[in-house]
Amino acid sequence: MKRRTRVTRQQALEGEAAPTAPSRVERKRGRRIQEIVSVAAELFGERGYDGVSLEDVAERLDVTKGSLYYYFKGKDELATAAIETLGNTWTSRLEQLPQAQDDLPSERLRALIHEHITIAVRDYPAALRLFLAPRQWPDAQRARIKQLRQQHDRIFRTAIEAGLATGDFTVTSVDTALQCMHAAMSQAPLWCADLTGRARDHAIDELTDTLMMLVGQAPSEQPRP
Template structure:
């Protein structure tokens, strides 16, 4: 009777190992030990550690892009509601693919092999989609930006990506509350950002000169 495939367990174990020890310190032997198989058995599934990393990061990347395509097709909701859904989607993927999604953020940018080139296009597509969403919000009057939509898009992505340093899943309800808090932070800036022009306009022209102590 054939043995059941350990592939899902192996991919999950690799994600944990890469997250905890880093790609350079992780070994196929230590990954195999997490699921109770020898290093030689790992080679029944992959030919290298890099190939295993690819398997780890592909799942969350493709899940996010699939959700992004769905949001693009939603033209009946307000821009703010679509942005809220995007933030919820991002947090949900961080939870559903924990820690693989964070392994993606930590490691995928360092590889330049053809197998990883697809992720450069995915990242650009993701940023472009958020930028387009924010630009639409400006056109419709929902958002007031202090700068270009490209800057605001990268600021939002940066806020979400920073979650790799502190986020752990706490269940669907708690994670949804967290997503709403992050969305509220982003939305507050998008609504109020236009006022920053007035605040910063005179900076550097009207400030009094700095006099050193005793000067």
């Protein structure tokens, strides 16, 4: 008769494979993928889906086209990765803005507008256009762009509706206010393209103040530095 061995909970836990940190090779691969995706997003934003080939991406990265296949099966997969990465990063940065319980609705909306414009102008001036003409994309990517735009819109819609509920905001229509807001923010990279330093910061602040007027919030009378 075989002797039965009793295994304690601790022994069982110790026997489980512990999660391992990414290796140096995995970290290097991750950085390379991020670089490829960032360049692809920029190109798709500049030229549209049909105007970009893997050769274009490889040329801007100064690598061979064949090396891209080590990371992506083809243009469609790379395009999807660019959409997902940019859309999720953008939304995440807006959602993670610090927010205190006693923040006024106007403070929340102002912070969202300012951060969106800042990201568009400083971080992704070309790539933003990737989301502006979804009809130019294949069906699968077009559907995902629509979902990401809806998630993005929901953040601003929630902020505006919160201000309406407290009586802080006044709008003719939430939809119209949002359409005007998004249209103006999408043009920010073009308007600020030739600005740097304090001039660019001032332009971002000024556009933020202007868009807050869409919900009935007048600019602060205190002069900006």
